[in-house]
Amino acid sequence: MSAVTIFGKGNMGTAIKSVFEDAGATIQAxxxxxxxxxxxxxxxxxxxxxxxxxSIAKQYGDQLAGKTVVDITNPLDFSTFDSLVVPADSSAAAELQKLLPQSHVLKAFNTVFAANIASKKTGDAQSTVLVAGDDANAKDAFIDLVKAGGLNAIDAGTLKRARELEAVGFLQLALAVQKKISFTAGFAIYQ
Known part of the structure; x- marks a missing residue:
């Protein structure tokens, strides 16, 4: 049985917790x-x-060594909703990996709104979690757990792909904030 720790009890943390509970994981919130x-x-x-x-990396770095650490953030400039705040050739996940060199950092969940994680649907499609990371074993185990929880999950490539995932998340959030789509909308993948 997998053990998952989730930092954050907001909408996203709660929705992700429900997925992993459905997968039978032990959860620490x-x-x-x-x-x-x-x-x-x-x-x-x-x-x-x-x-x-x-700050989490600094405070818990020793405890996170050897663990799979999943970054779900979209590093937006929330004052303007007009840009990402990480270097153009990097991502929040890549920056986190630098802070946690002993951890297996993955990027995931940032392209799916909380409501679509909780309902497991985006429109009439199964919600899909795109996952980027450099450690194949960590990524495969995580993808298996997400699928066991009722969502689709796709290996999006190495951690370099986190930049593109963050761009998709940025676009989706910008559209929702401008009320061009709802916070129950999103990008669906049909296979």
């Missing part, structure tokens, strides 16, 4: 009020705003 917890999961999902990644 943490938020900023938990003081110095011991991380129990072999998979650690960071369902937090992008600015929190660096």
């Amino acid at each position: 943490l938020d900023s009020h938990d003081e110095n917890p011991t991380i129990q999961g072999d998979i650690v999902v960071l369902a937090v705003p992008y600015p929190a990644l660096a």
